[in-house]
Amino acid sequence: MKLKDLGVIGAVIGIVVMMVIPMPTFLLDFLLIINLSIALTILLVAMNTKEPLEFGIFPSLLLLTTLFRLALNVSSTRSILSSGEAGDVIHTFGTFVIGGNAVVGFIVFLILVIIQFIVITKGSERVAEVAARFTLDAMPGKQISIDADLNAGLLTEREAREKRSKIQREADFYGAMDGASKFVKGDAIAGMIIVAINIIAGFVIGVAMRGESATQAMQNYTILSVGDGLVSQIPALLISTATGLVVTRAASDNNLSEDITKQLLAYPKMLFIVGGVIGLMGLFTPIGVLKTWPVAGLIVYGGFLMQRSMKLETIRELEQVEETKQEEVRSPESVISLIQVDPIEFEFGYALIPLADVNQGGDLLDRVIMIRRQFALEMGLVVPVIRIRDNIQLRPNEYVIKIKGNEVARGELLLDHYLAMSPGFDDENIVGIPTKEPAFGLPALWVTDNMREQAEFAGYTVVDPPSVVATHLTEVLRKHASELLGRQETKQLIDSLRENYPALVDEVVPNQLSIGEVQKVLINLLREKVSIRDLVTILEALADYVGYTKDTDILTEYVRQALSRQITNQYKAGGGPLKVITLSPNVEKLLLDNIQGSDQGTYLALDPRVSQQIYQKLAEQVQVVTNQGHPPLLLTSPNTRMHVRKLIERVLPDVAVLSFNELDTTVDVQSGGVVNL
Structure with a gap:
């Protein structure tokens, strides 16, 4: 065994021996100081952990420190009752800390016990219990999430094992904390009982056996008993606080002090308000400005320093981002991003910015989402993300639709007008700006809002500018749908179908046809505006006729015949x-x-x-x-x-x-x- 293992074993055995063998007062003083140091160390470590599992030994450590504290209580009680002395540490706490007043000391001790037992220990126990319950309930969902990420290739097998182990350790930790918090609770109760025993038994021993007067015995043994209780309960209070910090500590990238300074003091302007309130309190209450204004000034000055610091930090971040961008531009790899082409682009002049600006009531982004959903339902094709941006090189009211970087359509809009399309005959009373409907090229008029109702009564079809753009974009997508289907998109469609029809997909792809050949058939259908949503029927037809020919044009004819009902309903x-x-x-x-x-x-x-x-x-x-x-x-x-x-x-x-x-x-x-x- 290693030396440190022997040391831990020896310390545990020593704690047990302390309960049986009397100890000299100088050794008791030494151990009491060690107890206080251990408690302070545990509290500081708990404050600097980023997540509970970093202090996973805490439940076991809590048990050992409680046992150590109880052993010290037994030794100090033996010393107080046997000799009427308990060493310098207990005597100092009984005289210096509480001023030699037994009543004051007893009240202070009682307050410490109440704080530890009712407030901190009770709360920590409840938090640990709830955390253990919710952690156990969440384990199946977390395991499924890890398995899904592993199957999707987002995690390696080693990372998945580490995450599963962490989930298990979290459950074990909170369960152990739920049980270990009972030790702290019992320790508080034991401390109260020991103090009561020391006072009563010490009074009896002092009067009956030592011949002391009742006043002298009560004064002496009460001070020693309360001092002993304070020496024990102050470390117990520190460890109870550490228990609460550990079980309430959420996962974070920083320790407690950094989180407090970043989150609690994240709004410097609020400190100005707090300082102002404290300053007004000194003016309008009997407290006086001499006591409130220094505090108010300190708070306001702290808010000023933090605000300046935040501005400097923002400037440094912007400079760092700019430097990073410049380095990326200078690097040879930055050219790669320039050769990437967006599948679909919608560019517009500056006068049409309200069309896409949500703050100005524009709903173009929502309409694009609906267009993609509707297109998937109608044509069975997932439209790539449409890049929407303004272009100062265009005329103010002009917009352009591009497919793979090439312009395929262009139009103009008047945002404060409505597009009125003629029913087949023109009404001279309808006055507007002559134009053509961009999607189908029909003659139309841009009419004002005042003329809109009159145009509708005259039989004109009147639509607003966002609807004009949505219709035009939909028709462009339908016309150029075949250009949006690549091999990668085809593979995604086939993989999605494989989940429910694995036998069908495996028979066709890749045993009979490659992804590229299936893509050509689907492109032929889309080129003639035939929906490929019924991918099952399409692959069934390919499976039936691929044995006769692999000519994709002829296979397309067979697929069209299999889709006869769909094609007929499309034109009927x-x-x-x-x-x-x-x-x-x-x-x-x-x-x-x-x-x-x-x-x-x-x-x-x-x-x-x-x-x-x-x-x-x-x-x-x-x-x-x-x-x-x-x-x-x-x-x-x-x-x-x-x-x-x-x-x-x-x-x-x-x-x-x-x-x-x-x-x-x-x-x-x-x-x-x-x-x-």
Whole structure:
């Protein structure tokens, strides 16, 4: 065994021996001073710990110090009753501290016991009990949180073990403190009983055995008994205070003194108020300014010093931040941040700042959140975070929408006006600033608030500027959704699906198709504004047909057919028939005859003049259907749908191309025109 182990064992054995063997008074004085030193040391250590587990030995130490104190009480009692003396330390406390007055000494002793027993010990015991209970109740949740962080890769196995061990030690610590606080409580009770025994027994021994007068015996033994009680209870009070500090100490980065100075004195202006109140108290009460104004001045001066110190600290922090930024700019690694491109950016001129400023009533940020939620529900795609910022290079009322750093849309807003869109005929009584609705390019007017109600009565659709921006942003996202889906986003969608459909995902990815190939299929769907939210059906179709072909364009056609009900409902308006434009048999045959094959797949090799004729005839039919209030739909055979879509997507991007196999069997189809050459 090590020397320190033998020392601790010897100290414990010595404490037990003290209760049995009488000790000389000089040794008793020495041990009483050690007891006081140990208590003061424990109190200072408790004040400087940052969290309770740093003083985890405290429950055991509390038991040993209590035992040591009781052993000293037994030895001092033996000395007082046997010889009428208890050494210089007890005599000093009995005469100097309490002025030799037994009554005063007894009252002081009683007050100390009440403070320790009722206030500090009782409170510490309750705090330890509640902390132990809540720590035990919180253990399962903390364990689950650690397991989740470990599975997510946020913690290593070693860090997880350390955190689990810490949770267990916290529970053990508070449980031990709950029991150890009972020792302090019992020690206070024992101190009162020992003092009472010393006084009564000492009086009897002094009068009956030593022949002292009653007054002399009472005076002598009361002073010694109270002195003995004070010598014991003052260290006990210090340790009880340390017990309360340990069990009420929350986890912190600093010790108690630093937390007090930072938190209690964090508001220097409050000290000015306190100093003013104390100063007024000296003016308007009999206390007088001689006693209050020095204190008030000291408090105000302390507040001034702290306020100046806080300003200097703020300046130093700003300078340090600036130096850090300059160092980052000078470092070669800082260039990496410059090449990163935001997926979506919304920039606006300075006149539109109230649109995004919450303090000025702007709700653009809330609308963007709702747009992302709605887009996820409609299209099944998680829109990346949209970067919103002002740009002084733009005109005051102008805004720009960028996708991956490139401008894709632009518009202008008048925040003090409303956008009124014509119902199809213009009303001369509606006066405003002519413009175009940014999302769909419809003719519109910017009208004032006074003209708003009149425009609504005239049949105009009137919207406020934030709604205009929200609609425009939504349409831009829907149009460019395919550009926002990368391999990483595709992997996240597949991983999310794997939690509920592991067999389906494992069959397709990566056994049959790679992440990139699945991404191409999803991009093809998004490019034609087909929602990918039903990812289960999409992967089911891929699993069924990937054995026949791995051409992502052909696989997309199979997926579209599997999503026939969804696609039909997307274009079906109400319960009426679906009005479509079709290709004549001659045009269908012409397209089929010009489909060529290559190593990269099939493509349509059509004469440019013929392509131009198809564009012209189709545009005429689209105009007719649009004038009738129907969305432009082109219905083709399954073999040509993909090629027709690629043929017209640049010239007529708003025309949806469907195949016969993509229509639900329950829907009625009505011809709205035929494209014939």
